[in-house]
Amino acid sequence: MKTEAVRGHLDGLLLAVLEPGPLHGYAIITAVQERSGGALELRTGTVYPALKRLERLGLLAGDWQSTGERRRRCYTLTDAGRRTLAEERTAWREFTEAIGAVLDTPARPARIRPAT
Template sequence: MKADAVRGHLDGLLLAVLEQGPLHGYAIITAVRERSGGVLDLRTGTIYPALNRLERVGLLGSDWDAVGERRRRAYHLTDAGRASLAEERSSWREFTAAIGSVLDPAGHVRPAT
């Protein structure tokens, strides 16, 4: 899948995989890959700046874990992150419904207003 396809949705993807509990960077990459059936393969150069930004704005928190002699940062959702994820999901549903009604007008039933 083209890298541009993820643009604009990266925050939602990261928040969604952290909903179940804390993960370190490589585990986040793995979770996105597995949950997407291998279609989305994020690079470390993509996710770490996003994780740092999400932490800076208060949607994520982090703690250092020790694995043997090695330390790694595990990220977790904050309450603000959970609220943001709910908004991301709502926006995604609206977006996909709108795109679906354009790309497949015969197969897409619009809700009555």
């Protein structure tokens, strides 16, 4: 799927995969890919700046964790992040209903008015 199609929904996607619990950046990318059945492949250059932005906005809390000699930044949803995720879901449902109403409804043939 094209990256452009995901742009407007990236925040919601990231918040959604963090809903069950904390994850580090690469695990977030993997979770999006797995939950989308492989249709969405996010790039690290897109995800990491978005995570930092969401953290600055107070929607995520991040902390450093060590696994062996490696340090990873793990992210967790904040209460504000959970509220924002709920809003994102509502907006997504409204959007898909509106688009579906147009795309899924067959067009009616135009009526031709008789000349007078």
